[in-house]
Amino acid sequence: MARQIDWDRQLSRRLKLRELDVFIAVSRRGSMARAAADLGLTQPTVSEMMANLEHALGVRLLDRSTKGVTPTIYGQALLRGSVAAIDDLQQTIKTMQSLADPTGGEIKVGCPETVAVLLPPIVKKLSRTHPKVLVHVSDVVAPTLDIPQLRDRTLDVAIVRFAGPAHQHPYLDDFDVEVVFNDELVIVVGKTSPWARARNNDLAKVAGASWVLPPLTTSNSRTVFEAFRERGLEPPHVAMATFSVHLRASMAAESSHISVLPQSIVQSCADHFGIRALPIKLPKHDFPLAIVTLKRRMPNPVVQLFIKHALSGLRAIASPRRARPLAR
Numbered sequence: 001m002a003r004q005i006d007w008d009r010q011l012s013r014r015l016k017l018r019e020l021d022v023f024i025a026v027s028r029r030g031s032m033a034r035a036a037a038d039l040g041l042t043q044p045t046v047s048e049m050m051a052n053l054e055h056a057l058g059v060r061l062l063d064r065s066t067k068g069v070t071p072t073i074y075g076q077a078l079l080r081g082s083v084a085a086i087d088d089l090q091q092t093i094k095t096m097q098s099l100a101d102p103t104g105g106e107i108k109v110g111c112p113e114t115v116a117v118l119l120p121p122i123v124k125k126l127s128r129t130h131p132k133v134l135v136h137v138s139d140v141v142a143p144t145l146d147i148p149q150l151r152d153r154t155l156d157v158a159i160v161r162f163a164g165p166a167h168q169h170p171y172l173d174d175f176d177v178e179v180v181f182n183d184e185l186v187i188v189v190g191k192t193s194p195w196a197r198a199r200n201n202d203l204a205k206v207a208g209a210s211w212v213l214p215p216l217t218t219s220n221s222r223t224v225f226e227a228f229r230e231r232g233l234e235p236p237h238v239a240m241a242t243f244s245v246h247l248r249a250s251m252a253a254e255s256s257h258i259s260v261l262p263q264s265i266v267q268s269c270a271d272h273f274g275i276r277a278l279p280i281k282l283p284k285h286d287f288p289l290a291i292v293t294l295k296r297r298m299p300n301p302v303v304q305l306f307i308k309h310a311l312s313g314l315r316a317i318a319s320p321r322r323a324r325p326l327a328r
Contacts, residue, residue: 017089019053020082022046023061027079028152030068087153087297094300104132105302110149110158112142113245114262115289117269119159122313126306133302143219143287145171150294156303158292159310161262163219163285176293180311181318183287184263185223186277190253196276203231203280210239212251212259219285224260227282249273264289264317289314 025035026046036046054061061075071079094105111119116137123135138155140147143162149155151174161183187206189195195206207228213221216238228235239257242248248259253274266277291310293299299307 015053015056017086019049020078021086022049023053023075024079024082024086026050026062026069027071027075030070032069083153084297091298091300094302104130105300106134106136107302107306108136108138108154108156109306110138110140110147110155111160112140113243114142114161114265115159117245117265118314118317121268122309125313126309130302130305133305135306145175145177145290145292147171147175147292150175150292153294153297156293156299157307157310159289159314160292161287161289163287174295176295177290178292178311179288179290180314181264181289183289185220185260185282185285185287186263186266187280187282188249188252188259188261188266188275188277190255191274191276193252193256195258195278201278201280203227204233206258206278206280207233207236209236209256209258211236212240212242212248212257213238214243214248214260215241219287220260223282223285230283249275262287262289264314268317 022035022039022041025039026032029035029038032046032050033043035041036043039046050062057074057078059074060072061078062069063072097105109119116139119135119137126133126135138149140149140155140158140160142160145160145162147155147158147160150158195201195209198205211224213224213236215221221238221241225235240247240251245261245265248261249265249269250273251257252259260282261275263277266275270276291307291314293303293307
């Protein structure tokens with residue numbers, strides 16, 4: 001018969017935050033040695049700290065093998081709680097720092113490249129009023145709402161596009177998703193290309209061009225192929241497939257290639273990239289851009305401030321009054 005554990009008594013013992021922090025590192029790295037190297041500790045020190053933590057709680061937290069360590073069911077529960085508890089404490093400290101110096105702080109933002117190109121005016125505006133704020137930007141996989149960096153709290157906020165209606169995604173139990181606008185896919189060419197100067201562009205007239213598209217399995221590329229099928233045209237010749245916005249824009253601007261980009265990028269960066277959108281309609285599909293945060297996570301003031309500026313800047317892009325007219 002399993003030994004009854006007096007959890008209240010065990011949890012009332014002194015638990016050191018440092019031990020919990022090391023436990024998180026060991027669990028994530030799957031190795032005492034790798035965690036020790038990351039933390040600047042010796043492996044025996046890490047092993048001793050984990051043994052002390054297990055003794056304090058009265059349960060085995062880690063399964064050890066020659067391949068490394070993995071959390072037990074008790075370890076998995078402690079990992080979730082430890083990450084949340086330490087993060088809440090860190091957010092509280094950041095709130096205190098913001099009270100001491102409202103012009104400073106740090107925020108970790110995740111977004112794909114197709115969103116990163118929209119950030120400069122947002123960060124510039126934030127920097128004017130809060131010059132000591134540091135914005136860390138990391139790449140995330142898109143288009144999806146499955147953002148593990150938010151779950152493990154290595155990101156404060158993500159700005160992503162995703163495919164399909166928000167309410168159909170299975171991740172809404174974990175995240176707060178604020179859709180800012182529904183983006184649109186547009187065909188782009190270089191400003192000096194013959195297509196940019198043509199008066200009556202049509203999909204059939206650009207069908208013979210070389211195209212630069214996102215990877216062919218993505219919804220954006222499928223939208224282009226769908227447009228050709230609807231017109232009874234042969235599929236376009238694809239010379240390059242890439243997620244890179246800069247590659248697509250550069251190939252369109254500097255050569256005779258045609259590409260596609262979200263309309264928000266064209267409205268914000270057409271002059272910078274030297275591109276222009278053609279007035280050729282593509283099939284409609286849900287392509288929302290949203291600000292995503294982890295539910296039930298206490299946001300610090302800098303995160304709240306960034307989200308406020310991001311919402312304002314992105315809504316300005318979506319406003320018809322600010323939108324650039326498509327080339328005709």
